[in-house]
Amino acid sequence: MSDSALIFDSVGKTFGRFEAVRDIAFAVETHELVSLLGPSGCGKTTVLRLIAGLEMPTRGRIVIAGKDVSRVPASERNIAMVFQSYALFPHMNVIENVAYGLLAQRMNKAEAFERARRQLDLLGLAALETRLPSAISGGQQQRVAVARALVLEPDVLLFDEPLSNLDAKLRRQVREEIRDLQQRLGLTVVYVTHDQSEAMAISDRVIVMRHGRIAQSGTPRDLYERPASAFVADFMGDANVVGAEVLPGATPLVRLDGLELPTDLAPGTAVDVVLRPEHMHLDRAAGAGTIAGKVRRGSYLGALAEYRVDTAVGALLVSEAATATLLAEGTPVGIAIDPANVRIIARSDEAALSAADPRF
Amino acid sequence: MNGGLLGLSLSGLAATLPVAAAALAAFLLTLRGTRGAALVTLAVTLGGAVWVLVSGGLAGTPYDAEAPLSLANQPAMGWGATITLIALLGLAAGALARRGAMDGDAFGNHLLVFSSAVLAIFVLFPVVQVLQEVMRPAASGSLAEGLAERFLGKDLWGLDCLAGGKRCGMVWNSLWLGIAVGLATTLIGLAAALFTTRIRSPFTGPARLVTLLPLVTPPFVVGLALILLFGRSGSVTLFMYDVFDIRPSRWIYGPQGVWLAQTLGLTPLAFMVIHATLVSVSPSVEEAASTLRASRWRTFRTVTLPLIRPGLANAFLLTFIESLADLGNPLVLGGGFRVLASGIYFKIVGAQADLGEAAGLAVVLLVISLAAFLLQVLWLRNTSFVTVTGKGDGGQHARLSVPLKTGIIALTLVWGALILTVYGTIILGSFATLWGRDYSLTLANYVDAFNVIAGEHGLVWAGGAWNSFGTTMMLATLAAPLTAALGLLMAYLIARRRFTGRRTFEFAAMMSFAMPGTVIGLAYVLAFNTPPIEITGTAFILVIAFVSRNMPIGLRVGLAQFSQLDPSLDEASTTLGAGPGTTLRRVLFPLLKPAVATAVIYAFVASVTTLSQVIFLVSPRYDWATTYIIGLVENTNYGRAIAYSVVLIVLLILVVALLQLILRRVEFRRLDTNKSRETA
């Protein structure tokens, strides 16, 4: 851990009496891109601001590049941040914006502008040097904001939902650019987003947050395939979460209508069963080992067809490769799934988490 | 004073020992740097600072040569004590930061501690002195009797005038006058605002300009013009006598005259407030009402009027407060009619001088004024401002119904005509040889006031006005940027930092806005005439009075601007490695220039035109333009008084125009800011 670029050691932050984040512990290695992911209000921005030094922790320790910076103000930490609104200074032109940080740190003017110019070149912005931020497009503003942050060669580069002000097409392109840049220059990045696909696309690791705590962290694949809770399962892509109980027997198992799923959990445990839509497929006739149901609605989505199926365990979402015709409403079907693709999660922790949280 | 802290404590002056001890302790504790040590440092340094003030305050007995070092012989604070005080406060701020206040931001903590100290010493402390003066027992030694004398007197609460008697108490006079002025100004202000925003006419532009004229005019100058028009030898009076044989009378002297002068002088204030509210009413709301088949009058009554009600209330309360505080017009036009503000004046300078009774009047005036101010604050807080959407929604404002339109035009025109007459009179009056008798034009008045002779040893400033004019310009120029800076820095603190007691701090800072000038003047006389802070008769006291009284305007303007400025701009600057000083200078100041300009303009104009604040504080050495003019008026030297006023008005217009020019340039840039935020 000692060579981690950033370490959070059970950090908490309280605003007045409101505990925004608590007991946050994680580490970010050098050259790694880590995303903070979670629903609105879960404390992602707060964690990022704690890293930046814009908030001071009320508990715990923050270490950047081996130095305890828990009480060091933002202006003296070697980080840089790209803001959601970009926060370009409207009264300075592009190059003045980029040189600002260098000048603030007392670099001489000629050298600061020279470095800023090189940074702009690197990002393909050389032609915009003398424009005011109001005279360039949203995507260009975003890149200027990145240039302004990068020119300082920070130990950790922070992004707070940098794509939320761009349109959908541009978003995909810019996130690829950010990832390329990070790999090319070997940057250490913490990236906040509430968009699961964005997080999965660019991250080495994702930290999922909920109610001011870390719900789970791991590689995108880990989180998708082995979610530790129904919340994470649901947040990382589409999932059907069905409540059930482990039944006693020779081997304990969970039964969903005709579908029987073996498990190691003790009989009587309340569990959530996670069924991904793309793992399930529809049999035209309800056979043994399937969940019987009736099609309520089918939607044609181009590459895929998506069905909402009413079953004894609730309405389930199933997606299949699109066939020539959609199944009609009311068609009886059986839902089959490979038990290897099913996640069974004991529910206790989850319930305890919600119960302990004053926000509910 | 002579002898520094070290010398005094070495020579055994007991009063200085605690300070020396505190300084030493703070120094040692600062070396330790733990949180606990910081708490002790805080206590020690604040204790030391309080001791500096209190030990000074214990002084006051005549110098006793027997015991040269006794506490009672403490002189007023000199430079050494001032520097010590500042140093102790600075140490306290540092300790606060080390305690983790404002996330350990040293800059913010210093700002908070020093501005709180300014508020405490120059606003709170003087008010407490007034209260203390009121609480002084009567000659008989009884406190209750003293209080009764000061608060229950007939000259305060008498209601004789209702029963056919001659006079009512000053409290009633002030209240009635304030309410009448508030109502009239709000009504005319509303009419003028509707006229300029909802009625298309070639007069709209000129009307706006004319409405702004009184803002740069010392208030009593309007009263002066009224005397020239309607006084016993006024031009209108004499004309009426010649033509209709109406005998000249003194009707203008009394409540009517004061009311008329204040209404003319304060309507622009009401106009500006209502105008701002009116333009923020989105036309689409009115359009919606008319598509719902509401008649024009109904739309106005049920949609527009309720939407601008906060603006109307605000205008009423502001002009009410200003009317209460006005001293000039009651002095010039009051005759036997006394209000609280002029009452205080006569209790201090008159034959019946009595500081206790003056303090009593000041307390009553302060309470009424603060109550109105509180109402205003609460009102504004609970009715959030009208639909401010930022997106320019198109659409047309509803047309006004014909009778309403007629009323508005009539009212605005009458008012405009009056204003023009008043200013015409002022300009003519300054050039007339002897108003009422001899209207031949002359420059004598100006020459009297502003004569310059080329003497043997260079220029001689022979005009009588030069002394007060020079002081006024110099001190107002000095005070204006200080005032604006203090107000804006406080706004920065309140808008951008979290700390306990922030709301209280904001309220305390705003409060001095509601303190009538005469009350401040009296309070300063009581507070700063004796040690620890002895500054009456200096230029310093004038500057301080302006700064603490006018700082709220910078605060208000600043708060409004900060709420429109994305906080991530400051945060971006911080994460880029800039300290708070650099951020303020390179990011916030350029973006806040309009607020800076407004605050500076206001502070300058307010301190040049005020009479009530300075009248007790001026000295022969530091005389003020307004007090000098009032002196001329008292000697019925109207011509010279008016000429001097004209010079002031023209000068203020030039200054405002100059600053506006800078402001215009900034507004061009502000457009860019808005645009970039939209695309962002």
Ligand SMILES: Nc1ncnc2c1ncn2[C@@H]1O[C@H](COP(=O)(O)OP(=O)(O)OP(=O)(O)O)[C@@H](O)[C@H]1O
């Ligand atoms: N300065 C503050 N004072 C009080 N509460 C705050 C403050 N800043 C944040 N909070 C609260 O802390 C919680 C977490 O806020 P945060 O901004 O970190 O959420 P987020 O995960 O970034 O949400 P979003 O996705 O909407 O941006 C929220 O409930 C918020 O109201």
Ligand SMILES: [Mg+2]
């Ligand atoms: Mg956020």
